[in-house]
Amino acid sequence: MCIPTKNLKLCSCASEDELHNADHIWELYRYVEGKMEMVLGEVQFPSGMSEEDFKVNHQKLAEALKRKDLFDFPVELNPKDKLRLIFKYHPEESVRFPAFSGKEEFFFTYTGNYWRKSNDSWFIVMGTHDEAEEGKIEVTID
Numbered sequence: 222m223c224i225p226t227k228n229l230k231l232c233s234c235a236s237e238d239e240l241h242n243a244d245h246i247w248e249l250y251r252y253v254e255g256k257m258e259m260v261l262g263e264v265q266f267p268s269g270m271s272e273e274d275f276k277v278n279h280q281k282l283a284e285a286l287k288r289k290d291l292f293d294f295p296v297e298l299n300p301k302d303k304l305r306l307i308f309k310y311h312p313e314e315s316v317r318f319p320a321f322s323g324k325e326e327f328f329f330t331y332t333g334n335y336w337r338k339s340n341d342s343w344f345i346v347m348g349t350h351d352e353a354e355e356g357k358i359e360v361t362i363d
Contacts, residue, residue, distance in 0.1 A: 229285040233356040245358035250350035286336040287312035302331040
């Protein structure tokens with residue numbers, strides 16, 4: 222069961238319906254040696270967050286990921302694993318301006334000791350990794 226502690230908790234207890242309707246979700250991807258697939262898709266325009274705000278938020282999330290109790294289940298991480306954090310916001314803006322995604326995505330790469338900020342895109346990650354786990358992000362405010 223997911224019990225949020227300080228700041229950020231990656232919970233595995235959500236059903237498919239709950240994940241589909243969740244405001245914030247996470248996805249863990251495992252590196253697959255030799256996998257080099259080309260993934261095609263549709264470009265999503267940025268959410269409207271300034272580049273500076275994105276960098277600040279990316280750094281704050283990297284700090285939050287240093288906690289030992291980040292996941293609500295025992296997880297064995299491997300170097301090159303990827304973590305994708307997705308935060309949805311302002312759904313009314315997505316309706317009025319459908320070109321904007323209404324979400325921010327942040328990627329991190331596991332080094333063997335900690336999560337490092339990554340500038341990957343979903344297309345790049347899917348070409349070299351397989352999705353292993355997913356769940357809801359629970360956020361608490363100090």
